[in-house]
Amino acid sequence: MPTVIIAGAGLVGALNACFFAQRGWNVQVYEYRKDIRTMAHVQGRSINLALSQRGKSALEAVGLREYIVNQGVPMYARLVHNKDGKTYSRQPYGRPGEHIVSINRRHLNEVMITQAEKCPNVKFFFEHKVKNVDVDKGSITVQSLAKVSRIPRPGQSPPRTEDTTEQTIQGDLIIACDGAYSAVRRSLMTFPRFNYSQEYIEHGYVELNILPKSDEFALEENVFHLWPRGHFTLIALANKDKTFTVTIFAPFAEFEKHMSNTTDVLNFFRENFPDAYELLGRDHIADTFSRVKPQPLISLKCAPHHFGDNILLMGDAAHAMVPFYGQGMNCGFEDCLVYSDILNQYPMDIPRSLKEYSRVRVKDAHTINDLAMYNYEELRDLVNHTSYKLRKKFDMWLNRIMPETWIPLYSMVTFSRIPYSKVVENRRWQDKIVSRFNKIICTSTVVGVIAVASFAAYRQKIPPFNKF
Amino acid sequence: MPTVIIAGAGLVGALNACFFAQRGWNVQVYEYRKDIRTMAHVQGRSINLALSQRGKSALEAVGLREYIVNQGVPMYARLVHNKDGKTYSRQPYGRPGEHIVSINRRHLNEVMITQAEKCPNVKFFFEHKVKNVDVDKGSITVQSLAKVSRIPRPGQSPPRTEDTTEQTIQGDLIIACDGAYSAVRRSLMTFPRFNYSQEYIEHGYVELNILPKSDEFALEENVFHLWPRGHFTLIALANKDKTFTVTIFAPFAEFEKHMSNTTDVLNFFRENFPDAYELLGRDHIADTFSRVKPQPLISLKCAPHHFGDNILLMGDAAHAMVPFYGQGMNCGFEDCLVYSDILNQYPMDIPRSLKEYSRVRVKDAHTINDLAMYNYEELRDLVNHTSYKLRKKFDMWLNRIMPETWIPLYSMVTFSRIPYSKVVENRRWQDKIVSRFNKIICTSTVVGVIAVASFAAYRQKIPPFNKF
Numbered sequence: 001m002p003t004v005i006i007a008g009a010g011l012v013g014a015l016n017a018c019f020f021a022q023r024g025w026n027v028q029v030y031e032y033r034k035d036i037r038t039m040a041h042v043q044g045r046s047i048n049l050a051l052s053q054r055g056k057s058a059l060e061a062v063g064l065r066e067y068i069v070n071q072g073v074p075m076y077a078r079l080v081h082n083k084d085g086k087t088y089s090r091q092p093y094g095r096p097g098e099h100i101v102s103i104n105r106r107h108l109n110e111v112m113i114t115q116a117e118k119c120p121n122v123k124f125f126f127e128h129k130v131k132n133v134d135v136d137k138g139s140i141t142v143q144s145l146a147k148v149s150r151i152p153r154p155g156q157s158p159p160r161t162e163d164t165t166e167q168t169i170q171g172d173l174i175i176a177c178d179g180a181y182s183a184v185r186r187s188l189m190t191f192p193r194f195n196y197s198q199e200y201i202e203h204g205y206v207e208l209n210i211l212p213k214s215d216e217f218a219l220e221e222n223v224f225h226l227w228p229r230g231h232f233t234l235i236a237l238a239n240k241d242k243t244f245t246v247t248i249f250a251p252f253a254e255f256e257k258h259m260s261n262t263t264d265v266l267n268f269f270r271e272n273f274p275d276a277y278e279l280l281g282r283d284h285i286a287d288t289f290s291r292v293k294p295q296p297l298i299s300l301k302c303a304p305h306h307f308g309d310n311i312l313l314m315g316d317a318a319h320a321m322v323p324f325y326g327q328g329m330n331c332g333f334e335d336c337l338v339y340s341d342i343l344n345q346y347p348m349d350i351p352r353s354l355k356e357y358s359r360v361r362v363k364d365a366h367t368i369n370d371l372a373m374y375n376y377e378e379l380r381d382l383v384n385h386t387s388y389k390l391r392k393k394f395d396m397w398l399n400r401i402m403p404e405t406w407i408p409l410y411s412m413v414t415f416s417r418i419p420y421s422k423v424v425e426n427r428r429w430q431d432k433i434v435s436r437f438n439k440i441i442c443t444s445t446v447v448g449v450i451a452v453a454s455f456a457a458y459r460q461k462i463p464p465f466n467k468f
Numbered sequence: 469m470p471t472v473i474i475a476g477a478g479l480v481g482a483l484n485a486c487f488f489a490q491r492g493w494n495v496q497v498y499e500y501r502k503d504i505r506t507m508a509h510v511q512g513r514s515i516n517l518a519l520s521q522r523g524k525s526a527l528e529a530v531g532l533r534e535y536i537v538n539q540g541v542p543m544y545a546r547l548v549h550n551k552d553g554k555t556y557s558r559q560p561y562g563r564p565g566e567h568i569v570s571i572n573r574r575h576l577n578e579v580m581i582t583q584a585e586k587c588p589n590v591k592f593f594f595e596h597k598v599k600n601v602d603v604d605k606g607s608i609t610v611q612s613l614a615k616v617s618r619i620p621r622p623g624q625s626p627p628r629t630e631d632t633t634e635q636t637i638q639g640d641l642i643i644a645c646d647g648a649y650s651a652v653r654r655s656l657m658t659f660p661r662f663n664y665s666q667e668y669i670e671h672g673y674v675e676l677n678i679l680p681k682s683d684e685f686a687l688e689e690n691v692f693h694l695w696p697r698g699h700f701t702l703i704a705l706a707n708k709d710k711t712f713t714v715t716i717f718a719p720f721a722e723f724e725k726h727m728s729n730t731t732d733v734l735n736f737f738r739e740n741f742p743d744a745y746e747l748l749g750r751d752h753i754a755d756t757f758s759r760v761k762p763q764p765l766i767s768l769k770c771a772p773h774h775f776g777d778n779i780l781l782m783g784d785a786a787h788a789m790v791p792f793y794g795q796g797m798n799c800g801f802e803d804c805l806v807y808s809d810i811l812n813q814y815p816m817d818i819p820r821s822l823k824e825y826s827r828v829r830v831k832d833a834h835t836i837n838d839l840a841m842y843n844y845e846e847l848r849d850l851v852n853h854t855s856y857k858l859r860k861k862f863d864m865w866l867n868r869i870m871p872e873t874w875i876p877l878y879s880m881v882t883f884s885r886i887p888y889s890k891v892v893e894n895r896r897w898q899d900k901i902v903s904r905f906n907k908i909i910c911t912s913t914v915v916g917v918i919a920v921a922s923f924a925a926y927r928q929k930i931p932p933f934n935k936f
Contacts, residue, residue, distance in 0.1 A: 181658050186654065186657055186658075189654055189657070189666075190649050190654075192668075192764060193668040193764050194666075194668070195666065195667050195668055196664075196665065196666050197664065197665035197666070197667075198657075198662075198663065198664050198665070199663050199665075200660075200661040200662075200663055296660060296661050
């Protein structure tokens with residue numbers, strides 16, 4: 001059986017381990033951090049994730065869908081909170097029953113690692129730093145960071161407290177799932193004709209929490225809460241433990257201007273998010289902002305996703321995106337599924353499967369990246385525009401009449417596995433029709449008005465157009 | 469006096485050394501390769517460069533302009549070679565006398581290193597590989613590659629043939645001029661909010677040579693020779709030694725399809741560039757293509773150009789561009805001049821000078837990058853379009869009437885030091901006027917035709933518009 005080396009035991013790395021475990025390959029996963037299951041507190045990434053169709057399909061393929069979905073909180077609509085702190089508007093995500101699931105990142109990660117580890121052919125190496133890869137040799141260099149303290153024998157050197165030996169490991173396939181700051185990708189920056197871009201948006205984010213109220217959810221739990229305020233916005237997602245994870249997104253300049261000291265930040269929250277302010281509590285807001293700096297948001301594209309005959313980038317290592325479409329994890333999970341399907345097609349030909357993966361997947365990754373960027377406009381602003389709401393209603397109405405033919409953009413992204421690039425093609429086609437439809441309505445209105453006016457004029461026996 | 473550490477002794481690194489030598493700073497330059505002055509053959513980059521106003525101004529500031537310009541071959545116009553191999557069209561670059569200068573890269577580099585080394589405060593360390601920088605410490609790590617073979621003393625280990633010691637060096641300012649594949653920049657990829665993109669265009673290039681004919685230039689020497697053929701193109705620049713450096717640019721797919729074996733490549737040249745084919749000679753073409761693979765072309769942008777309080781990227785390390793505007797070196801040289809002017813403004817405040825440099829220079833670097841990309845369209849195709857030629861003539865004509873106000877785009881880029889971003893603003897303003905001018909001409913024509921027709925109709929005593 002071939003050997004696959006996976007860099008990173010985060011969400012995509014762990015899921016990939018499950019996929020290759022099923023396939024019976026020898027699987028070695030190298031992860032910089034300690035085993036997440038043994039850690040008291042996990043630093044870093046956001047706690048909340050919204051699992052949707054693509055992610056579910058991938059989990060289904062490794063037999064984890066039902067278990068994971070049951071651990072989450074379903075969300076059926078957006079609930080937009082107005083500035084008065086009292087009124088809302090509700091925007092269903094899809095048809096009745098269609099929903100996304102709020103999931104805890106850490107729990108999901110733990111479940112997948114445990115699942116993969118059940119197979120004897122899978123081995124996780126925690127506290128192993130991946131340094132770089134060698135395309136020609138098809139090898140990866142890792143450095144063990146595990147602290148080994150042995151009692152020295154007489155005449156031996158004092159106990160080693162850190163074993164920082166580097167090893168070079170060869171595999172039939174190396175998959176880098178080591179995230180947005182991928183060391184593997186960085187070591188490939190000079191690979192011939194490798195296109196790459198990383199862009200930080202002007203916005204950063206800070207995470208806060210709303211605790212349960214009398215042991216119950218302090219807000220309606222089965223919705224995605226949204227406080228859109230133009231160039232900044234607040235969101236809240238429910239957790240299984242009845243807390244909410246609340247995130248504020250704003251330009252760094254805004255954080256500096258309005259949230260750099262306790263008085264300012266409290267005023268800012270009280271004024272812009274009065275209901276959330278009450279639930280978060282002034283102490284929690286003040287405390288969080290005194291401890292935590294706004295975190296940056298990166299958008300990252302590259303092409304191809306494979307290198308030589310045996311190296312592949314997946315997940316954030318290939319396409320970290322801004323979080324505004326809730327597709328980062330879903331796209332990463334779908335990566336694993338897409339590659340698994342391709343491997344089924346070319347089971348004996350890894351080089352061919354890699355080429356095919358890049359051919360198919362790069363354009364989809366670029367597309368969802370762009371959609372995620374665009375969706376920020378929607379989240380922070382458009383959701384309150386009449387034209388946006390009208391279009392949303394129009395899409396929903398047509399979808400009810402032609403459920404197979406007319407699927408709203410959000411639904412195609414979230415509730416289907418239509419390739420992202422195809423999603424955008426479909427949307428362009430829909431836009432064309434909507435624009436024609438608008439023209440027809442306008443023309444009909446004008447023709448109608450003229451007809452009525454002419455008829456009225458005729459009855460009054462005056463020349464029809466002179467009146468205007 | 470402060471110490472500046474320069475990574476790279478290529479064109480921009482060597483010129484920077486001259487600038488800081490003049491300033492009296494302590495200058496240390498670390499260069500991966502051997503001293504170019506001691507090498508028989510220099511591998512890598514293209515031989516030919518076109519020096520224009522920005523580059524000249526920078527050389528002027530270090531007292532090298534006259535000497536360098538005299539070592540080059542002036543070019544006053546483009547000479548477009550048609551496919552019949554016999555006819556040409558000539559497009560002057562600017563006003564009479566305005567010209568660019570074809571310069572030999574190696575010679576230029578050597579002259580600048582020697583010039584900088586004249587100052588006792590300047591030290592070049594060749595065969596020193598720059599590994600990375602540390603922003604917080606303001607230090608750079610270099611590895612000496614110099615081969616040292618000593619006779620071992622009794623009891624000593626055998627002779628070291630390679631001294632690969634790493635040193636960490638601190639300076640008040642670190643300038644990375646280590647090119648498109650900059651190791652310094654690579655070590656800064658995870659610097660917070662560093663935006664970066666690298667894109668390889670679909671075209672590659674191969675360099676060839678035309679030898680002198682009876683000891684004279686085989687083609688007219690004071691022009692830039694151009695064989696535009698749609699999606700591929702050939703250019704030739706004269707060298708002081710009466711040879712021409714000839715470069716073919718084509719998509720990699722085209723190279724594979726039409727130039728992958730001797731028969732094909734000879735047919736391709738004979739058919740598309742019959743006159744160049746004769747001068748290059750079939751043996752030289754066949755030999756070159758059997759030895760050399762097409763080289764890729766990268767376009768690279770980043771922002772900011774400075775990091776922390778003491779690190780700066782310049783030249784290709786900050787903005788490698790495709791070569792189609794002949795501005796790569798000129799922009800890099802102007803970088804040195806721009807920074808020198810800013811340092812004069814803030815002589816005691818390096819951190820401030822760096823921020824100011826990024827503020828001023830990033831947008832200009834982005835602009836010339838885009839212009840260079842756009843100019844490929846022009847070189848390979850547009851030069852043969854009537855509308856393009858008309859606009860060029862119109863620009864020249866207006867420039868003659870209003871030499872200070874109406875400067876053609878190419879002239880602003882090539883013969884002025886107007887910041888690149890301002891160049892594009894000016895061009896937009898010109899385009900607006902041209903478009904209005906077109907409208908006026910169209911309207912006048914229509915009005916004229918109607919007036920004439922009406923007059924004719926009046927004379928014939930029939931209602932004027934019924935005729936149409």
